[in-house]
Every structure is written in structure tokens, then in C-alpha cells.
Amino acid sequence: MRVVVTGGAGYIGSVVTDQLIDEGHDVLVIDDLSKGHRDAVHEAAAFVQGDLGERTKVAAALYAFRAEAVIHMAASSLVGESVSDPAKYYCANLTTGLALLDAMRQSSVSRLVFSSTAAVYGNPAKQPIEESDPTTPTNPYGATKLAFEQALRWYGAAYGLSSVSLRYFNAAGATEFRGERHDPETHLLPLVLDVAAGRRSEVLVYGNQYQTPDGTCVRDYIHVEDLARAHTLALEHVNVAGQSRAYNLGCGGAGYSVRQVISAASRVTGHTIPCRVVAPRAGDPATLVASSHRISRELGWKPRRHLLEHIIESAWRWNLLCLARTTRATA
Numbered sequence: 001m002r003v004v005v006t007g008g009a010g011y012i013g014s015v016v017t018d019q020l021i022d023e024g025h026d027v028l029v030i031d032d033l034s035k036g037h038r039d040a041v042h043e044a045a046a047f048v049q050g051d052l053g054e055r056t057k058v059a060a061a062l063y064a065f066r067a068e069a070v071i072h073m074a075a076s077s078l079v080g081e082s083v084s085d086p087a088k089y090y091c092a093n094l095t096t097g098l099a100l101l102d103a104m105r106q107s108s109v110s111r112l113v114f115s116s117t118a119a120v121y122g123n124p125a126k127q128p129i130e131e132s133d134p135t136t137p138t139n140p141y142g143a144t145k146l147a148f149e150q151a152l153r154w155y156g157a158a159y160g161l162s163s164v165s166l167r168y169f170n171a172a173g174a175t176e177f178r179g180e181r182h183d184p185e186t187h188l189l190p191l192v193l194d195v196a197a198g199r200r201s202e203v204l205v206y207g208n209q210y211q212t213p214d215g216t217c218v219r220d221y222i223h224v225e226d227l228a229r230a231h232t233l234a235l236e237h238v239n240v241a242g243q244s245r246a247y248n249l250g251c252g253g254a255g256y257s258v259r260q261v262i263s264a265a266s267r268v269t270g271h272t273i274p275c276r277v278v279a280p281r282a283g284d285p286a287t288l289v290a291s292s293h294r295i296s297r298e299l300g301w302k303p304r305r306h307l308l309e310h311i312i313e314s315a316w317r318w319n320l321l322c323l324a325r326t327t328r329a330t331a
């Protein structure tokens, strides 16, 4: 299939692009490199540097590439920033997303896989979270992702768009070639590994009085390769005109607390990881764990690397590789 990946120079997008190419698809990455890295894009993928908001340019790129489907991963995704600057998030995640849908209509592309998030659920009343549970986001990031999901349903009914929204829980880990390089980094695991590698002095733990076994927040970590595989599966199923479907993507189980992640990282790396408890962040739910039964039942997806230690090991290998590259470059 001829697939366009928006945000394909980012962390998850680069792994999705690699898998698509490995499976024999033709890929065009569109990315403005505001957060991504040109060297993270597979050399066999075509690349257009541009902002998705530039509808004419994007429509021309889709048309020239003879795109058959789009995986839309480009977004602004810092929860804290979305609270202090909601206008940026409505523009980046909703207005820009709608411009992409217009460009797709203009170039007759009617299949879409969308990177959504667990943040659409807000502070859920029960765990594990199912797709049919209430969606009441507690920050503009989650609200803009949900608003775009809702647009997909109406675009399906009116224009025949076929879409799948994948609600990721916490993506983590690395492949042999790709890993997390966010700037600023806000995700727990890379921050913890930066401390293990001596690049930071301590990890901040936001609150230890939550209603969880050790008082720190519990999250559902999913290996980025498992996440990427869900996209290639979704592509095979995104072919019923007018249908839109949402799927959770997590490993389920009990999830892992912040303290469990820090202890596991200390075991895997062999380094002590100092941490300091600070005030909880506004709107941080105590626990977010996915039920992924729907995607397992309907698309046959199952996580293969659900053990936290395995996820951390892969990220640590990536971390050491980056460190070696930096050292070589500065030598």
C-alpha cells in the first residue's frame, strides 16, 4: 500500500515507518521537523518537510505520491504546555488535523489511522479502561485529540472516510535503530535513564499520596514496536467506507507505578537512581491502565514485549548507543 505517515520523523512515527517499509509498503513521511529528526526517517521512505497546516502543499504531496492511506501522528503533545497555551493545541491538533482531512478529500484518500491518546478519558472512574467508558479529558491535549476523533466520525458519515483511532497509553522502549529523542523530554522512562546515564542528577516524582499500592501514579507501558504493529494491522482493517472505530493500546494488567519503574531501571542499568518527591501535577490521574480486549478481538493484536524489564532494556541499549555517538562526535 502507498502510505503517508505524518510526524514520521518523531519517536513513534519513525518506528511505524520502519515497520511499514519492512512489510513492503511504500511510505511518504510528511514532517515539519519541529520536534522530529531527519535522520530518524528510513532511507527508503520519501520525505517532504512541511507543516500539515499548508493544505495545498499537503494535498499536492498526497496526489503526487498517489497515497492510498494516511497514518496521522503529527501533533503537539505536551500536557502541561496544552494547559498554559490551549490555543496552540487547538490549532496544532484540531485546525491542522482538519486541514489534513481536507487535503485527503481533495486528493481522494479515504483511509486514515489516527494517533489518539489515553488522555481522552481524563480521570476514569474504573480500571482497566474500556473504549466505551466516558471520555472527559482533563486537559486541552486530550480535549483536542478527542475533538479530532469526533470529527472523524462525522467525516465518515458525510464523506465516506474510513478511520481507526488508536488510543495509546504510555509508549516506551526502543528498537535497534530508533528511540526516544524528545526535547524537552517529559516521559518518565527516558528521564529515569538519563539519571542512570549521569545526564541528570535526579528524577522528580510527582506525588506519593495517590490511592495506589505505593502511593505513586500507575501507568500502562507499551513497547513502541508493539504499538507500531497495531498501525500496520489497523491499515488492513481501515477499508469500510464511513466506519470509524477507536481502540485502546496498552498492555493491561496492573500497570507499573513510578517507583516500580525507577526500581526496575536501577536493576536493569546497575545504577542507583536518586529521586525526589515533589507536589502532584494538576490533573494527573492516579491510575491509567488499558483494556485492549477490543483490538485483540477485532484486529488480532497482542503485545509481545509487555515485561517492564524488557522495555527498559531496549531503551537503555538505545540510550547507551546515543551516548556513544555523542562521545564520538565530540572526541
Ligand SMILES: NC(=O)c1ccc[n+]([C@@H]2O[C@H](COP(=O)([O-])OP(=O)(O)OC[C@H]3O[C@@H](n4cnc5c(N)ncnc54)[C@H](O)[C@@H]3O)[C@@H](O)[C@H]2O)c1
Pocket (backbone or CB within 6 Å): 006, 007, 008, 009, 010, 011, 012, 013, 030, 031, 032, 033, 034, 035, 036, 037, 050, 051, 052, 053, 072, 073, 074, 075, 076, 077, 092, 096, 115, 116, 117, 118, 167, 168, 169, 170, 171, 172, 182
Ligand atoms: N509518546 C507517547 O507516549 C504518546 C502517548 C499517546 C499519544 N501519543 C501521540 O502519538 C503521536 C506521536 O508521538 P511521539 O511521542 O512520537 O511524538 P514526537 O513529538 O516524537 O513526534 C511528532 C512528530 O510530528 C511532527 N509535527 C508536529 N507538528 C507538525 C505539523 N504541524 N506538521 C508536520 N509535522 C509536525 C514533529 O516534528 C515530530 O516529528 C502524537 O500524535 C502523540 O500525541 C504519544
